Amino acid sequence: MTQLPETTDRKLGLVIDLDTCVGCHACVVSCKGWNTENYGAPLSDQDPYGADPSGTFLNRVHSYEVQPEAGPAQLIHFPKSCLHCEDAPCVTVCPTGASYKRTEDGIVLVNETDCIGCGLCAWACPYGARELDQAEGVMKKCTLCVDRIYNENLPEEDRVPACVRTCPSGARHFGDLGDPDSEVSQLVAERGGKDLMPEQGTKPVNKYLPPRPKDAWVGETDVLAPFLEPVAEEPRGFLGWLDKTLEKL
């Protein structure tokens, strides 16, 4: 059913900390690994060892350079996967009902046996969260590891999405963003979590924590700094003579 639920009981999603992400791509690898071996069709690669390799990924890490008005540029690593939007445009455009948003936890999923691979949902997504698998001909997207988070066969600490479990810098957090008392909601409130492309009206559930302010570039000096100041401001001796002579020429 492609009609979106009015409300969902929970809003499960991710909070991604752009301050701590080190851009190691471990989440990309663990996501590809888990989702190739588990729920749905495997994530295929085309020409993986050839001249033009490409493949299906549900999570990709971009890196951006941000240049403030003053001070040095900052490098920010930016993991991006499905944001499990409340007003998910990918769901309503689906002609077959393969795409749906779950009422119980808000996860956006694709029923692969109903998908005709028309690609319209990928067009409707502003975030590039959906990719048509070239081997299977069906749409693939982040499932929020729905086959891990409720899986009682796994140890409790593993019942989080693979990307969250694997992140070595603690940059990815998983929880219920519909509950204002949850750890993730408090993190968002505390750090000013942001929506991506809010003007698209998708109301994403996943939030991004902006990088914390960096140390100021000017006005801060070490206690030892006075001892490191240049001793001679003007060149003297032979260099001074050379400087003056060259100036005159």
Place this chain on the structure above:
Amino acid sequence: MHPAPSIIAFTTFSGLGLGLLFWLGVDPTPPTGWIGFAFFAIAFALAVGGLAASTFHLGRPERAAKAFTQWRTSWLSREAWAATATLLVMGLHGFLLVFFGKAILPLGWLGAILALTTVYTTSMIYAQLRTVPRWHHWSTSLLFLALALAGGALLSGRITVALILILAAGGVQSWWWRTGDTRLAASGSDMASATGLGNIGKVTAFEPPHTGSNYLLREMVHVVGRKHAAKLRLAALGLMMVVPIVLLLLPFGHFLALLAVVSHVAGVLVARWLFFAEAEHVVGLYYGKR
């Protein structure tokens, strides 16, 4: 957006066929017998051929019938229904005209309304997408309807009507191009809003996720064809509007009329190629492209 030949053929030919079905439907003295057969055969070949072409780009064409189920929210599903209804009603209308010489005019009117509805649903598949600002506007529907009506009038041999509508469609097309050029900037989406990092400073893409290409870039970030966009726009307008008008103003002959049709269709194909090739998807912003 990637200008897939199957989708260009689908929208162009189904639009023409449905346009012709509209004019056959509203005709107070519709053609019967062999002449009727010829007109309906052309209309159905174009409409059905175009719709069939649309299934070529599916990853799983064998499941295409499932596309009828979600008409409550999906324009693609609504299009499937509207197209089927049009073909059934106009098929019956044509059958009665060709084999019994019997014209039930209200049946034709119903078919005409359905034909235009189908063109409208096709246009809404694109116009509904907020992610492609160039398309996300009511004028996209106007453009599709104007081209279908003009092409249909030309195919049905209505010289005067075709002259007026081809001129009008060319005007709509030029205006749509001009206003479309500003729509991405006006959408408010840029790299700052895409990353949420704009308040720190100017955002530039430093490194893409992978060194190779991917589905998103191939499908939605087509930048190659935009280089010659201005020349192609002129070529499209010349072929779809100027040449047919000149040919129609000459003394009527079937060969000249055929040339006018071929030129018009070629022009619409070029314009439809640009419709996709020039359209910027906001996902390109994540890659520092547009």
